[in-house]
Amino acid sequence: MKNRIGNIFSLTSFGESHGPAMGGVIDGMPAGVPINLDDIQFFVNRRRPGQSSVTSARAEADRVHVLSGVFEGVTLGTPIGFVVYNEDQHSSDYDALKDCYRPSHADFTYEAKFGRRDHRGGGRASARETVSRVVAGAFAMQALNQMGITIRSKVIEAAGLPEPSPWYMEELIETIEDARRKGDTIGGCIRCIIHGVPAGLGEPVFDKLSAQLAYAMMSIPAAKAFEMGIGRDFARKMGSQVIDQFATADDGSITTLTNHSAGIQGGISNGQEICFDVTFKPVATLMRPLPTVDRQGNPVTLQPGGRHDVYVVPRALPIVEAMAAIVMLDNVLMNRASQI
């Protein structure tokens, strides 16, 4: 609980954004998985700023130091400890934030909970926390790939612009530039598809695969909605429009003609593609003067400082994939105990 996710395959993470390092312990990684550390690093690099023309270009070297659990390129079955050092934090930039609460950030709630907080940046509430998730997800992915399970994701909507539109990218860049001029920000929605999942993963009642995925996705900073398949639109459909008729495939296996269930029936995978959407709210840090209050409740105005992103949804793609990988590997392992 608290800073741990997973039953058999689990990540326990640590780290404040402006402390010495982020990191974690991956427990329950099965022995015998060949690990390519370059691929781990490559996957982690995807969440850095500056990966696309529409996100910012701030350099940030997130070198992953693996401290245990891998020997001669193969997992030992023992826990994998890892550390990613924080650099160039410029903590002094944050002195102005020490005594006041940024709107829609976690400053106020952390103090309500813990009686104190690390005021330098977001501390544990910083998006930087996700680097540990991505490392763990990258390890899980290497195990899943061995089993033929692959995970991919894409942005399907940003600032209300749906992706399939031919003018999408042009309009998006314009929207971003407009928001930047106004000191405003935008959000978006990511679709994730998991391919190659065998039927039978997930638990019937509380630990439904869909419930575990919802938990994992909604734990990502700024996530606000989770939808399986057509999601909210299920409220607008007739049953006859969304049931999936069974059929027999050429190889004799049982399949479905449609996939409205998005790969999960009764909480358990049915062998079809798993598909879900995660919506992220716009970045909460606006580049404009913002009225707020200090710890004593006195009104103060926050002046914009440093430089911040207008649009960060693409940086969430590897995080969504990583969280999906953590859930899927855990369920593959859990399912080995389903039958005698």
Added chain:
Amino acid sequence: MKNRIGNIFSLTSFGESHGPAMGGVIDGMPAGVPINLDDIQFFVNRRRPGQSSVTSARAEADRVHVLSGVFEGVTLGTPIGFVVYNEDQHSSDYDALKDCYRPSHADFTYEAKFGRRDHRGGGRASARETVSRVVAGAFAMQALNQMGITIRSKVIEAAGLPEPSPWYMEELIETIEDARRKGDTIGGCIRCIIHGVPAGLGEPVFDKLSAQLAYAMMSIPAAKAFEMGIGRDFARKMGSQVIDQFATADDGSITTLTNHSAGIQGGISNGQEICFDVTFKPVATLMRPLPTVDRQGNPVTLQPGGRHDVYVVPRALPIVEAMAAIVMLDNVLMNRASQI
């Protein structure tokens, strides 16, 4: 895991719809809570069929037998075991289903997972499973009410009809009757509001309060989407439209002028109302002949049998409230360990 939800306050449930009984163990209920068993029963009765003019009228007595943990009307701090017996199951009605897979039900996935299933009704995948959730939620609610925390919910959309419309009920009844004639079904969406929550509940990273609520809601049968506040619409807003400005209330406490965050910032409650929506797909059992396959993959046609509901979303209201109560009480107790 598996059939258990909760960290400190938890429910472990059991029961197949056509076995002898449903039930569970509520562990972690604090000692000293006065329990009104009539209120528990009243709450459980809300999920029975026949509670409103738009759901079916099948009689179903779900008497809760409390077997431990309550002494002289007060909780002992020991686990609360309870049983709700199954009656009138008419298992023979289900013989036709023994060897074939109903579309969009869990028949196929259970067999994929366990190698077998109780083919009489849905077994563990039946909506009847939720009776145990409602009992546990009713107990949690009595503890929460003592702390001033209340939970209520309502249907906000059914078959695409939004609730605030003046013609809503009239149109809904017409839609239901039309669906019934065609042997079809409809889904809907429930909004849940939690009032009186102190600031500070929820854990920063994985066990965000929003993530725990998403997990709990998506574990309810037929749940397909979970949205905090405006949910999916966050992808269509600018940051300036959805940040919540802090202010000082008349009593000196810090509050927010708006509640776009829906009561949770950085995964932790901020003292405002918590608000989320849960979407349920239409009932999967259509009252019309349905093509499917049997265990060997041969095509068969299922004939409609028994009587089934066209629209069950209102019956999910106490289930949504119960799951919310389980999560909230667990977090109240967990939070007691946040500070020395």
Added chain:
Amino acid sequence: MKNRIGNIFSLTSFGESHGPAMGGVIDGMPAGVPINLDDIQFFVNRRRPGQSSVTSARAEADRVHVLSGVFEGVTLGTPIGFVVYNEDQHSSDYDALKDCYRPSHADFTYEAKFGRRDHRGGGRASARETVSRVVAGAFAMQALNQMGITIRSKVIEAAGLPEPSPWYMEELIETIEDARRKGDTIGGCIRCIIHGVPAGLGEPVFDKLSAQLAYAMMSIPAAKAFEMGIGRDFARKMGSQVIDQFATADDGSITTLTNHSAGIQGGISNGQEICFDVTFKPVATLMRPLPTVDRQGNPVTLQPGGRHDVYVVPRALPIVEAMAAIVMLDNVLMNRASQI
């Protein structure tokens, strides 16, 4: 935690000795295990009083009602709910105990923890609580037996009398009769041997198989010591006297010439017999007037009432075996995730 034991295979138990029933939920039982309910009942009967000439003869029918998880004689993979009703509790016998604390019972500590207690008998602290353990253990045993793992136990010491002595039983009966005359009681020690365990069970660091067995045994009421193999005597040996030399068996498998390690090395089973001892303190209920205090700290004298056992260690045999079975099945299932 609290009233739950086990990771994948788990028991969550409930029940006060003088409430309506004892029971529990067995979660994580794999699907496909043929269950003989008569054998379950037979195993449970072993813990009743009156099973041997040296324990008391009070009749107590502990009929196990299985409410879910078994269908057509085979486990479904779903949770197994069960109930054992309490009968003939004669709660009025206990009125005298309402306000005072019996020495070396849990009356005082329960009130310190929970602020109240069910004063009729021991409540949750009664040895009757163990009936749920024995039911769960009986189910686990049927799965283990399918895998060739067997568990047996015996009393090796009672009231200081070692079992191998030729006059053991004669002396023991004399000791018991003498104690009964004096209103006194005796304790003893049980040895448990687990046969047929494959090498590789247990986790390297905290969840060592020996640590899990110690936890399970020390959770039994009145257990006071847990020893692997020669236990305390390891402090009196030289290393050369207790290391186990490896050798190759006739079938080519690697074995050890001795078994000082008692089947576990580095926390993981090595394929040899697992052997441990559990010591139980004498029954705390003496049949003589006992000075104590009431809730306000005033001195009072407890008068002996009802009839109580002088010596109950043999009744703990099925409890020790049951707890061992719960641990072993859990570890068999956990170990399936050790390698990719």
Added chain:
Amino acid sequence: MKNRIGNIFSLTSFGESHGPAMGGVIDGMPAGVPINLDDIQFFVNRRRPGQSSVTSARAEADRVHVLSGVFEGVTLGTPIGFVVYNEDQHSSDYDALKDCYRPSHADFTYEAKFGRRDHRGGGRASARETVSRVVAGAFAMQALNQMGITIRSKVIEAAGLPEPSPWYMEELIETIEDARRKGDTIGGCIRCIIHGVPAGLGEPVFDKLSAQLAYAMMSIPAAKAFEMGIGRDFARKMGSQVIDQFATADDGSITTLTNHSAGIQGGISNGQEICFDVTFKPVATLMRPLPTVDRQGNPVTLQPGGRHDVYVVPRALPIVEAMAAIVMLDNVLMNRASQI
């Protein structure tokens, strides 16, 4: 599970003895505890070799690097990540061990479990793993001390020599020297006493305080027996010899005249001193040629190499205290949820 201990306050550890580092994540440390890092380091230094005249003098710098969770000298309530680097491992010393199994070590069982092992030293089975326990215990201790709970331990028996003897140290040194000449080793027994524990800690059934302590102690490498109070001797006593009579202290509080229960009744602390013994087997690495087998079952002889300790029980003192501290702090926090 696996590499994690604790419910609310927990340690998840990682590290192979000859990998880059040992470390872990302490989760659930409450916010607001002042931390003295020098005292943490001092406590960790106690487990190093060379701390007494009877253990070896090998230098080993175990500098603890705290990476998160402490800010301006006080805990934040967020997880505490820490790393202790491994130095001077001389991995080449271990090449001879690559393909053969050292008697009474975990080489064979790790391979049985994981299909492979890090053959350089003990890997995860090395006693070096305990450094992470000691770090976590040192943090727990600082929180406990604030509450008036203190923990201390001492060796009470070594090589069969009881500590109270006036000639103990002289005889012990002679025994050690004799063992060293013969390439042999000795074990011993540690007594741990926990003072200042409030009544009410521990859970009634499985998570008895005694069961949790047994688990924690038996998870320490080489631990072979756990005894509450007089332990195994309870099998040799009459009930009248070991019950604890209640009495009222001068300050009006309820106490006991004796403490045979060793501070725990019915699994819950009663406010008296908690006292238990842990027995450690002799070091398994003998300094003499040892017959064993290789991976293929062929007989080989291990030649003694490097230098190893004859007697290491005093180095286990801080480990026993650390594990006790982890258990006690977890139970203090858990107990906050016992009453509404």
